[in-house]
Amino acid sequence: MEDKEKTMNKEIVLRCEDLTKSYTSGLIRTKTILAAKNATFDIKRGEIVSLAGESGSGKSTIAKMILRLIEPTSGDITLNGRSIHSYKKREYYRQVQAVFQDPYSAFNPFYRVDHVIDRAWGLREDNLDTDERKEVIESTFMSIGLNPSEVLGRYPHELSGGQMQRLLIGRSLxxxxxxLIADEPTSMIDASTRAGVLNLLLSLKKEKGLSVLFITHDIGQAQYVSERVLIMKEGEIVEQGSVNNVFTRPKHPYTKELLAAVPSLYEKWD
Ligand SMILES: Nc1ncnc2c1ncn2[C@@H]1O[C@H](COP(=O)(O)OP(=O)(O)O)[C@@H](O)[C@H]1O
Ligand SMILES: [Mg+2]
Known part of the structure; x- marks a missing residue:
């Protein structure tokens, strides 16, 4: 109850209202599918919200619309109360960043990983000199649990998936x-480093007030990392609420089905 009150008073960072995306395929006998159907939810400051559902349920479609990679068919998305399309792209991506399933896809294999970090400076408003940048890198890397001297100067193939995801999360910081829109950020990294990435998100939320949309098909990870969860099925958010309510008293049959498939939901990862 206390927790609920705490999140209720927080300011809304992102709001999606009646978000719908339809895809039409085929030339003669056209078929329309609704990849997302009237999705309505918000994310508050310093809150991790999970979007959970099986593969093909429309999770990435939601992520792509928020990231302005695809246009919604209808509906609105606002960031800090303003339509996301009213922001210039540079201004928007300064505030909203993403981490995807495959961290290597964000890097050019022929460049050292520094390249991705170097390009990040261009999105900042301030114009830092070399020494100031060094300082920011030191402190940012410290907060994401990476030693700059161990990762900078290296090529993507020389780093682990977990290090790469940390680096991308660090870049957004x-x-x-x-x-941060995190679309299945742990599904391609091994189980032993997975908890590290989840714990990193939890600490950034706490220390820096970062808001995260954490997309997963793994309900156990949703339970571990978030306070609120949205359950998605065939393009629709069929149930949403606090993790406690949704996972202990699921209302929708699909949520019950998902929970039944998890052997030990309350197992924590160390
Ligand atoms: N570009 C596209 N054209 C046609 N259908 C698409 C396209 N992208 C996604 N879809 C369909 O939309 C549905 C939702 O996909 P997606 O959002 O990727 O689901 P998830 O991320 O939950 O696995 C799926 O049925 C998928 O096949
Ligand atoms: Mg997806």
Missing amino acids: LIGSQL
């Missing part, structure tokens, strides 16, 4: 983003 360096830009100063307030919202």
Whole structure:
């Protein structure tokens, strides 16, 4: 109850209202599918919200619309109360960054990983000199549990998936983003480093007030990392609420089905 009150008073960072995306395929006999149907939810400051559902349920479609990679068919998305399309792209991506399933896809294999960090400076408003940048890198890397001297100067193939995801999360911090869209960020990294990435998100939420949309098909991870969860099925958010309520007293049959498939939901990862 206390927790609920705490999140209720927080300011809304992102709001999606009646978000719908339809895809039409086929030339003669056209078929329309609704990848997202009237999705309505918000994310508050310093809150991790999970979007959970099986593969093909429309999770990435929601992520792509928020990231302005695809246009919604209808509905609105606002960031800090303003339509996301009213922001210039540079201004928008300063505030909203993403981490995807495959961290290697964000890097050019022929460049050292520094390249991705170097390009991040261009999104910041301030114009830091070399020494100031060094300082920001030191402190940012410290907060994401990476030693700059161990990762900088290396090529993507020389780093582990977990290190790469940390680096991308670090990049969004360096830009100063307030919202991170994390689309299955742990599904391609091994189980032993997975908990590290989840714990990193938890500490950034706590220390820096970062807001995260954490997309997963793994309900156990949703339970571990978030306070609120949205359950998605065939393009629709069929149930949403606090993790406690949704996972202990699921209302929708699909949520019950998902929970039944998890052997030990309350197992924590160390
Ligand atoms: N570009 C596209 N054209 C047609 N259908 C698409 C396209 N992208 C996604 N879809 C369909 O939309 C549905 C939702 O996909 P997606 O959002 O990727 O689901 P999830 O991320 O939950 O696995 C799926 O049925 C998928 O096949
Ligand atoms: Mg997806």
